[in-house]
Amino acid sequence: MTLLMETAWRYLAPPVRVAGNHSLRTILAMHRCISRVSLLACALTLAPPLAHAQKGAQRASAAAARRELKDNLQAILDRAVADSAFSGAVAVIGSHTGPMVTVTAGLQDWKSQYKTTINTIWDLASLTKVVATTSAMMQLVESGKIDLDAPVQRYLPEWTGTNKEKVTVRHLLTHQSGLPAFKTYYKENVSADSTLRLFFNTPLDTLPGVRMVYSDIGAILLGKIIERVSGEPLDRYVVKHVFAPLGMNDTRYKLPRVEFYRTAPTEIDPWRQRHLLGEVHDENAYALGQVSGHAGLFSTARDLEKLAGAYLNGGVFGRGRLARPQTIKLFTTVNDSTFSSRALGWDTPSANSSAGHFLERPAFGHTGFTGTSLWIAPQHDLYIILLSSRVNPSRNNSKIGPVRVAVADATMRALKPEVVAEIEARGPSTGRP
Numbered sequence: 001m002t003l004l005m006e007t008a009w010r011y012l013a014p015p016v017r018v019a020g021n022h023s024l025r026t027i028l029a030m031h032r033c034i035s036r037v038s039l040l041a042c043a044l045t046l047a048p049p050l051a052h053a054q055k056g057a058q059r060a061s062a063a064a065a066r067r068e069l070k071d072n073l074q075a076i077l078d079r080a081v082a083d084s085a086f087s088g089a090v091a092v093i094g095s096h097t098g099p100m101v102t103v104t105a106g107l108q109d110w111k112s113q114y115k116t117t118i119n120t121i122w123d124l125a126s127l128t129k130v131v132a133t134t135s136a137m138m139q140l141v142e143s144g145k146i147d148l149d150a151p152v153q154r155y156l157p158e159w160t161g162t163n164k165e166k167v168t169v170r171h172l173l174t175h176q177s178g179l180p181a182f183k184t185y186y187k188e189n190v191s192a193d194s195t196l197r198l199f200f201n202t203p204l205d206t207l208p209g210v211r212m213v214y215s216d217i218g219a220i221l222l223g224k225i226i227e228r229v230s231g232e233p234l235d236r237y238v239v240k241h242v243f244a245p246l247g248m249n250d251t252r253y254k255l256p257r258v259e260f261y262r263t264a265p266t267e268i269d270p271w272r273q274r275h276l277l278g279e280v281h282d283e284n285a286y287a288l289g290q291v292s293g294h295a296g297l298f299s300t301a302r303d304l305e306k307l308a309g310a311y312l313n314g315g316v317f318g319r320g321r322l323a324r325p326q327t328i329k330l331f332t333t334v335n336d337s338t339f340s341s342r343a344l345g346w347d348t349p350s351a352n353s354s355a356g357h358f359l360e361r362p363a364f365g366h367t368g369f370t371g372t373s374l375w376i377a378p379q380h381d382l383y384i385i386l387l388s389s390r391v392n393p394s395r396n397n398s399k400i401g402p403v404r405v406a407v408a409d410a411t412m413r414a415l416k417p418e419v420v421a422e423i424e425a426r427g428p429s430t431g432r433p
Contacts, residue, residue, distance in 0.1 A: 069093065069414035070101045076406045077105035080388075085399035086371055088116030088264065089388035090301045093411050095381045096312035099305055100415075108264045109392065118302050121250060121263040122387045123281050125368030128297035129219045131251070131307060132238045134345030136226045137173065138323040138331050139241060145229050148173070148344070155225045161203050169225065171208045172218040173344040174335045178204035182216040186271065186287035195287040196224075212340035216284065216294040223293020235291045245320030246306045251299040253291045255279075263298070264389040266370055281370055281391060295369075301387050304374060308383035311376050332364040332376075354401070356408030358420050359384075371400045375408060380419070384411055 077089050088106030092099050104116045114120075124131060140146040148170040152159055155169075163178065171177040185198040199220050205213070223234045230237050235253040243251045255263060255278040266281040268274070280286050282295035290296050310317035311332070314325040322328075331344040341350035346364040349355035354373050355365060365375030371390030376383045386407050390400040413420050 065414045066101050069411060070103060072410045072414065073101065073103040073407060074105065076403065076410060077103055080399065080403045081106040083399060085397065085403055086388040086390045087112070087392060088120070089371075089386065089403075090116055090118060090120060091387075091407050092118070092301045092305055092383075092385040093415070094305055094308065094383050094385075096309050098309065102301075108262070108389075114262065116264070117262075119250070119262060119300050120387075121255065121259055121298050121300055122372060122389060123264070123266050123368075123370045124297045124299055124372050125282060125295050125370040126216075127299075127366055127368040127372050127374060128295045129293065130345050130366045130374070131299065131304070132234070132242065132297050133219055133222050133226065133293040134173070134331060135242045135307070135322060136230075136234075136238055137169075137222060137345065138327050140226065140229055141330075142323050142327045146225065152177075152221060152225070155228050156200075156221065159200050159221065161201070163204050163207055167204070167208045169222075170335070170344070172215075172222050173331075174340070174342045175212050175214050175218060176209050176339075176342075177215060177218045178206040178208045178210065179213070179215045179217045180205050181213055182284065184283070186283035188287075190287075192287065192289035195284070196220075212342060216282075219294035220284075220288070220292055223291075226293070233291065234293065242322065243303070246310055246317045246322065247320065248299070248303040248306050251297065251303045253280075253296050253298070255298050265392050266389055267391045267395055268393045275393070301385055304385050304387075305383075308374065308376055308385065312378060312381055312383065329362075332362065332378075334361060354404035354408065356405045356412065358412035358416070358423050359408055360423075367404070369395075373404050380416055382411070382415065384408055 073091050073093075077091060080086060081088065086106065087110045088104070088108055090102070090104045093101040102118060104118065106116050108114045108116055108120055137146065141148060146155070146169060149168050151165055152167050152169060152172065153165055167177045179202065183199070183202055185195050188195065188198065199217055202217055226237060227234050232240070239252060243249070257278065260278045263278050265275055265277040267276055269276050269283075271283055272286075280290045280296045285292040285295040306317050307322075310320070310322040311328060315321055315323045315328050332346050334341060334343050334348045341348045341353070343364055347353070347366055348361050348364050349359045354367050355363060355375050359375060359377055362379055363375060363377035365373065367373040369391070371388035373386045374383070384407060386404055388400065390397050
């Protein structure tokens with residue numbers, strides 16, 4: 001009440017001095033407030049100047065935090081380039097309203113004349129699983145064309161073998177299908193159709209639901225389910241129904257040669273015996289014709305900003321719609337936290353993950369083998385994009401891990417210090433609630 005009194009006295013009309021060092025207008029105004037309404041109501045009518053000042057201070061503080069974050073991220077990426085973690089990278093931190101901090105470092109290639117930019121095109125690797133495959137699955141589940149708990153054989157009747165009739169679409173999305181992680185079928189050097197048949201004929205390692213094994217093969221099957229249900233090739237479906245509505249014009253499978261100049265190369269591939277530029281790094285995806293549910297997608301940081309914005313904005317970005325809010329929540333909520341950290345397609349923060357030490361559920365995200373990652377935290381209205389080509393010139397470079405964690409932690413320290421303080425006060429933990 002004392003603060004309200006001070007506010008009321010302070011913001012009344014200009015003074016006309018009378019006895020007692022108070023203005024006549026002040027005394028009359030205070031009398032009217034007390035007698036006609038209440039001191040509280042009066043003070044609230046006088047609050048806008050204070051509120052304006054407070055908002056100004058908050059804006060200044062937020063701007064300072066963004067400047068600090070930008071400097072810290074630049075230092076992190078520059079050190080990583082100097083340490084040969086990658087030749088170049090881009091990090092974007094944003095909210096549903098758009099990017100707040102964008103940092104680039106280095107070159108597209110170690111010998112390139114082109115600097116890394118927000119429009120550099122990257123091989124997303126396993127980010128394909130969420131950016132393309134999971135986004136498409138959300139739409140088809142939402143429209144009732146796919147039932148998560150239906151057996152995979154409803155959509156792919158030719159996928160047969162011992163216990164395969166027990167595997168559901170949900171099992172594929174949560175990596176609990178019983179399938180092995182991958183097979184090196186690309187070494188067979190056969191056609192795309194023959195390679196696909198090899199994957200279809202792969203037997204289960206275990207019964208479904210027994211354990212979580214991150215499986216590229218399961219994602220390959222999901223891509224084929226999308227094709228079978230929609231009646232469209234996977235690459236055409238995702239461009240038409242996911243990317244184009246959101247304005248993601250640089251996101252596609254099979255890059256045209258005209259875009260190679262702004263594309264980051266990946267590995268000097270011993271199997272193909274050339275430095276890969278504009279063709280998918282993943283060998284099995286290449287053997288499948290460069291279009292697959294598990295890998296093969298190329299994109300830019302600017303495009304991924306739009307996808308992340310849609311996930312944070314109830315499924316809408318601009319004039320385009322990805323999915324309904326309840327569908328997004330279904331796919332990004334951990335399926336069974338006692339079993340694994342997996343949601344449907346997406347992963348969620350866990351001990352030692354690339355989400356760092358301060359992102360917790362309901363945050364969700366994913367990584368890509370080539371050096372890419374995307375984390376989205378709806379509780380903080382925040383996304384963290386990091387794109388690089390850490391496999392250039394060799395996949396044996398494993399320095400990307402600490403960089404991912406450093407970017408996530410620096411973001412949370414700068415933008416959400418109160419969250420960081422609360423988590424640090426809890427002490428070390430082995431998981432993420």
